[in-house]
Amino acid sequence: MADASTPRSSSADAPRHPKIEEDPQTNGASDIDGPLSAGRTESDSPEPNGPMLIRTRRTALLGAMFLMATSAVGPGFITQTATFTYQLGAAFGFAILISVLVDIAVQLNVWRVLGVSGLYAQTLGNRILPGLGWALAALIFFGGIVFNIGNIAGAGLGLNAMSGMDARIGGGLSVILALLIFLSKKAGVALDRIVVACGAVLILLMIFMAVTTAPPLGEALRQTFVPDQVEFLVITTLIGGTVGGYITYAGAHRLIASGNTGVENVKAISQTSVLGIMVATLIRFLLFLAILGVVSTGVVLAEDNVAADAFSVALGEIGLRVFGAVFWVAAITSILGCTYTTVSFLTTKNTKERTKNWYFLGFLVITTAVFLMLGQAPQTLLIMAGAFNGTVLPLGFAVILYAAWRRRDLLQGYKYPKWLLILGFVVWLLTIFMGYSSLGGLASLWTEG
Numbered sequence: 001m002a003d004a005s006t007p008r009s010s011s012a013d014a015p016r017h018p019k020i021e022e023d024p025q026t027n028g029a030s031d032i033d034g035p036l037s038a039g040r041t042e043s044d045s046p047e048p049n050g051p052m053l054i055r056t057r058r059t060a061l062l063g064a065m066f067l068m069a070t071s072a073v074g075p076g077f078i079t080q081t082a083t084f085t086y087q088l089g090a091a092f093g094f095a096i097l098i099s100v101l102v103d104i105a106v107q108l109n110v111w112r113v114l115g116v117s118g119l120y121a122q123t124l125g126n127r128i129l130p131g132l133g134w135a136l137a138a139l140i141f142f143g144g145i146v147f148n149i150g151n152i153a154g155a156g157l158g159l160n161a162m163s164g165m166d167a168r169i170g171g172g173l174s175v176i177l178a179l180l181i182f183l184s185k186k187a188g189v190a191l192d193r194i195v196v197a198c199g200a201v202l203i204l205l206m207i208f209m210a211v212t213t214a215p216p217l218g219e220a221l222r223q224t225f226v227p228d229q230v231e232f233l234v235i236t237t238l239i240g241g242t243v244g245g246y247i248t249y250a251g252a253h254r255l256i257a258s259g260n261t262g263v264e265n266v267k268a269i270s271q272t273s274v275l276g277i278m279v280a281t282l283i284r285f286l287l288f289l290a291i292l293g294v295v296s297t298g299v300v301l302a303e304d305n306v307a308a309d310a311f312s313v314a315l316g317e318i319g320l321r322v323f324g325a326v327f328w329v330a331a332i333t334s335i336l337g338c339t340y341t342t343v344s345f346l347t348t349k350n351t352k353e354r355t356k357n358w359y360f361l362g363f364l365v366i367t368t369a370v371f372l373m374l375g376q377a378p379q380t381l382l383i384m385a386g387a388f389n390g391t392v393l394p395l396g397f398a399v400i401l402y403a404a405w406r407r408r409d410l411l412q413g414y415k416y417p418k419w420l421l422i423l424g425f426v427v428w429l430l431t432i433f434m435g436y437s438s439l440g441g442l443a444s445l446w447t448e449g
Contacts, residue, residue: 060258063192065272066199068107068251069279071337072243073202074330075154076147081284082307084234085291090216092292093224095231096284099238103277105427106243106397107251108420111273113400114252116411118261121249122345125399127410136399137345139392143245144342148367149374151334158328161308161320168372174328175364178335182360191336198333199279205326206286213293213314220292238284239431243277244393246341251276253344263414290314339363394431401428 085092114121122140125133152171159170181190255261255269294301294310301309311323343359401424404416 060192060255060260061268061272062196064251064254064258064260065276066195066279067191067254067337067340068247068273068276069283070195070199070202070330070333071247071250071341072280073199073283074147074151074334074338075157075327076150076334077280077284078154078287078307078327078330080237081287082291082310084231084237085288086295086301086303086306086310088229088231088234089295090219090223090292091227091229092234092288093220093285094227095234095238096281096288097224098235100277100281102239102427102430103243103281104274105423106248106393106431107273107277108270109404109424110243110248110397110400111252111255111269112266112416112420113404113411114249115255115261115269116263116266116414117403118256118412119410120253120256120344121396121399124403124410128399128402128407132399136396139395140246140249140345141342143392144338144363145367145370147245148335148338148342148363149371151331151338152368152371154327154331155335157308158324158326158331161324161327163324170328171371172368174332174335175368178332178339179361179364181336182339183357191340195333195336198329199283201329202283202326203279203286205322206283206290209290209311209314209322210286210293213290215289215293216296217289219296220289239393246338246345248393248396249344250337250341253341257344263412266414335364394428397424397428397431401425 081092084095088095110121114124117124119127122133122137125136127133152175153167155174156167156169156171159165159174160167181194184190251273255272260268291307291310294313299313301313307327308320308323311319311326313319315322339360342363343356346359347356401421403410404421404424408414408416
């Protein structure tokens with residue numbers, strides 16, 4: 001293993017697809033090359049030309065963008081949005097606004113630093129301080145387990161709402177489907193296309209719900225900017241659910257795997273990161289409006305499953321089926337994103353494909369088993385997952401900002417924009433404060449569950 005702290009002074013020295021462990025003598029393939037490298041197979045040309053290059057690049061960027069967005073839009077995302085809209089009403093719009101601004105600042109920095117350097121987050125951490133990357137990987141792994149338990153629970157609940165299937169069986173079948181996708185020879189193509197299609201389905205369903213419930217748009221707009229109340233735990237939970245934990249790196253790691261990295265791709269990297277956040281934000285705001293339309297009528301919803309009850313009130317019997325479809329689509333894409341990104345923190349370029357497949361299998365089996373054994377209420381667990389990731393965010397983001405500030409050698413000599421660095425630093429301080437504030441809330445969430 002090479003010294004993880006050894007700097008690379010030129011782009012020629014920087015590996016195109018780095019891992020936790022790196023060989024300074026070779027520029028090996030990505031740890032997720034092959035079946036999961038931007039849809040390429042062994043028979044594909046690694047350097048397509050003309051129209052093929054454009055299509056490959058576009059697919060890679062779309063895949064990375066929607067992987068980040070759909071990873072964020074999981075069952076916890078839906079549960080959080082419905083629950084907090086029920087609790088705060090139109091004032092929840094302000095929490096969404098603040099979380100969006102923080103999300104954009106975080107992802108602009110994360111995507112640019114990782115994308116320009118071509119280094120995965122754990123590798124970047126180890127280059128800055130030996131062992132730091134491993135610590136980050138351990139936290140991401142633990143957070144991934146917590147989040148994926150919620151994802152699997154959500155998949156089970158979704159299929160239960162759609163068909164009446166036992167939630168445990170539904171969760172198990174969803175995990176099997178995810179594993180088959182990862183083991184497919186064209187897993188990259190399948191993964192990219194699935195997350196894009198699922199993102200489109202979620203947007204259409206949310207538009208339908210928002211139009212149907214006819215929310216008070218004027219009140220929602222006013223309180224988005226001048227809220228009647230502000231809850232820091234709510235904001236922290238939203239941030240943790242959209243850019244916390246593994247979600248912070250899902251799109252950027254996917255981008256690195258595709259090879260669309262380096263200074264020459266800065267513009268595309270930045271635009272893709274913002275578009276990913278905008279997709280997730282659009283879905284959240286539409287869901288917020290849909291639930292607000294129901295809440296504004298004064299109806300009392302079941303507090304143990306606000307989202308499902310709101311859909312049922314709005315659409316009747318078919319509403320429960322629509323809720324199930326939304327919940328399952330959100331859950332299966334989050335299972336894919338969580339598993340993909342978490343395993344990318346564990347593997348290296350020397351890891352054989354068969355070993356990586358075992359990692360996928362092991363991670364899915366562990367999270368499924370914990371879900372089946374844990375007696376925690378799904379709604380509490382899903383909200384807790386977002387809050388936990390919000391407390392992990394400051395450490396990983398500190399690695400990104402330090403590299404941008406002090407390690408230009410890791411960015412292939414790229415001169416990092418000062419405005420972006422300052423913006424990132426301000427947001428980093430905010431995430432520290434909110435992460436600290438949420439610790440007490442985490443304990444109460446678990447106790448109350």
